[in-house]
Amino acid sequence: MSFTMSFRTGKDGELVYGERPQFREEFLKKIYNRRLNIKAGLGEMFTDFISMEGNIAKSNHPFIQAAGDTCEGITSDSHFLVQLREYVDLGIENKSFFEESCFMFFLESQGLSLPAMHYTLVMKEGQEDKSVEDFIEKNNEMSPLERMMRGYVAAKNEIYDVPLTTYECETVEDACIASLHFLITHECNILKCQNCEKYFIAERSDAKYCDRTSPFNTKTTCKIDGAQRTHRTHSNENDVDKQIRLKKKARYQYYYRHSNSEKACKDYDNFMDTLKAMQIDLKSGAITKEQFIKWLDEQ
Ligand SMILES: [Zn+2]
Numbered sequence: 001m002s003f004t005m006s007f008r009t010g011k012d013g014e015l016v017y018g019e020r021p022q023f024r025e026e027f028l029k030k031i032y033n034r035r036l037n038i039k040a041g042l043g044e045m046f047t048d049f050i051s052m053e054g055n056i057a058k059s060n061h062p063f064i065q066a067a068g069d070t071c072e073g074i075t076s077d078s079h080f081l082v083q084l085r086e087y088v089d090l091g092i093e094n095k096s097f098f099e100e101s102c103f104m105f106f107l108e109s110q111g112l113s114l115p116a117m118h119y120t121l122v123m124k125e126g127q128e129d130k131s132v133e134d135f136i137e138k139n140n141e142m143s144p145l146e147r148m149m150r151g152y153v154a155a156k157n158e159i160y161d162v163p164l165t166t167y168e169c170e171t172v173e174d175a176c177i178a179s180l181h182f183l184i185t186h187e188c189n190i191l192k193c194q195n196c197e198k199y200f201i202a203e204r205s206d207a208k209y210c211d212r213t214s215p216f217n218t219k220t221t222c223k224i225d226g227a228q229r230t231h232r233t234h235s236n237e238n239d240v241d242k243q244i245r246l247k248k249k250a251r252y253q254y255y256y257r258h259s260n261s262e263k264a265c266k267d268y269d270n271f272m273d274t275l276k277a278m279q280i281d282l283k284s285g286a287i288t289k290e291q292f293i294k295w296l297d298e299q
Pocket of ligand 1: 198
């Protein structure tokens with residue numbers, strides 16, 4: 001083992017699902033190298049890693065720093081990463097792919113396996129010198145073990161925190177597998193940002209944007225910029241709808257005034273049929289919005 005990846009989520013010594021936990025963190029520690037000891041938000045290193053493009057081996061991503069020589073030549077097109085991203089995309093679309101057994105099957109299909117894993121109880125900050133035996137009265141009828149166990153049950157929420165899940169890793173593949181295993185077995189929401197298209201972890205399953213700097217505006221985040229850009233697109237779409245409505249009204253009024261004329265009748269029917277076809281083409285992307293508006297103006 002050359003480095004460990006540890007994770008925890010929960011509060012008051014217990015794992016919690018759904019609600020807002022006190023801890024959502026991960027740690028990467030390189031054994032025999034105290035300088036490499038990185039703490040991040042849960043799933044942050046993994047989602048950054050699989051979102052990277054180009055020559056990943058040359059980046060200073062924590063996984064690359066930790067795995068050292070074993071990741072020479074790894075790029076965003078490397079077979080493992082391409083397969084992994086496709087699996088994550090499938091899971092985002094269809095949560096059943098993120099069931100643990102399904103994940104194990106994916107690993108097996110790639111000739112990979114889950115790195116060795118263990119749990120560690122973590123004492124709460126400032127409680128490190130306490131002993132569980134202090135939490136139960138001395139009673140000669142109890143064996144030392146029973147007293148200790150009863151003491152633990154009485155004291156656990158006060159002195160212990162959510163256990164750390166630690167995976168022993170050698171390679172970047174191990175770090176990715178460890179991260180993804182923890183994330184899916186703890187029902188974390190793995191999502192893809194609709195603004196920058198990078199992966200991220202969100203508290204809400206319906207989140208759309210990540211907290212990274214927006215690629216379209218470096219002064220703000222995807223969360224703010226993405227929502228504004230979507231709003232702008234919507235108001236543009238509304239402009240088109242409005243123009244269609246006005247044009248339809250004008251055409252109808254003309255037809256109404258000339259309802260005795262066979263030509264006016266035919267023209268109106270033609271216009272409605274062509275409009276329908278043009279709207280389908282616009283929706284499918286066969287024509288651009290500009291082409292559509294130009295056509296509408298000519299009517
Ligand atoms: Zn984003």
